[in-house]
Amino acid sequence: AKRNGRNRYEYYDVRFDEENDEKFTLIQRLRPAVQANEFEVYYQPLIDLASNEVQAVEALLRWPQKDGSMIFPDKFIPLAESSGLIIPLGAWVLNQACEFCAKQHENGHTNLTVAVNLSFAQFKDGTLPAVVEQALQNSRLAPQFLELELTETILADENGTTGEQLEAIKSLGVHFAIDDFGTGYSNLNYLQTFSARKLKIDRIFINTLGIGENDAPLVAAIISIADSLGMKAVAEGIESKPALEKLIKMGCDLGQGYYWSKPLPAPEVERFLSNHPTK
């Protein structure tokens, strides 16, 4: 093919600012990386605060780089969502996570649950129920040990087929958690109509716990919402003993955070599970 000449090139020589440039490069690299399965699933334990047992692990995506560095999901998940790549990537995570959990059951952690995050964009093509069913079949994981974490944006969607797909997934026997509670949608109506097993209190509410005297009115309110709707309250981002003690006093059911463990690669979380009581 003939070049169109220098003039044309100069026409498109728009100056990207550094951030756009980086984003652009990342999008270009995302598709082949998804095709080549260059991603890794890390797992972070969720602890039952009453028994100190590991109740679940949450699957969290990582993109390791050839130079040894790591790209975190906050960078690439939004790009995967806008490009549609979250559909194959999300299916891959589901399969990995179910397989990992089934393996832990074989290792004797027979009640361990695995939690997988879902993006709104994964509901766009209508294939999600089939993808979930397939992941369960491939891994032979019993459906009650899979928990899907949904944000308020997903639950508040009244257009499209999101609700139908959630019903179809629920009828497989899979459970749900409401993620990042308190940061999203303000219409709480969905809380009464949608039955989730867990309500995850966003890290921003947990951050400041244990610092001041009256630092916890919102957290206490959220725990009581969870309680009155029959959901387990989960505190995300617990980093300190004082925060943990306050949460226990307030009757929070489960906790997750650096206090116990950062998200870990599969072999390391397996070690964590073997050194820790599990359900």
Ligand code: C2E
């Ligand atoms: P998230 O679902 O709210 O996950 C919890 C995030 O909090 C994780 O960040 C975790 O590493 C971090 N975290 C946990 N405990 C602590 C703590 O004690 N202190 C602090 N500072 N942070 C803590 P991560 O792994 O970077 O993930 C960020 C977000 O990316 C997730 O937030 C989730 O929204 C999204 N994400 C990750 N993996 C997936 C995935 O497979 N699919 C989709 N759709 N989204 C994902």
Ligand code: CA
């Ligand atoms: Ca989550």
Ligand code: CA
């Ligand atoms: Ca969260």
Ligand code: CA
């Ligand atoms: Ca989040």
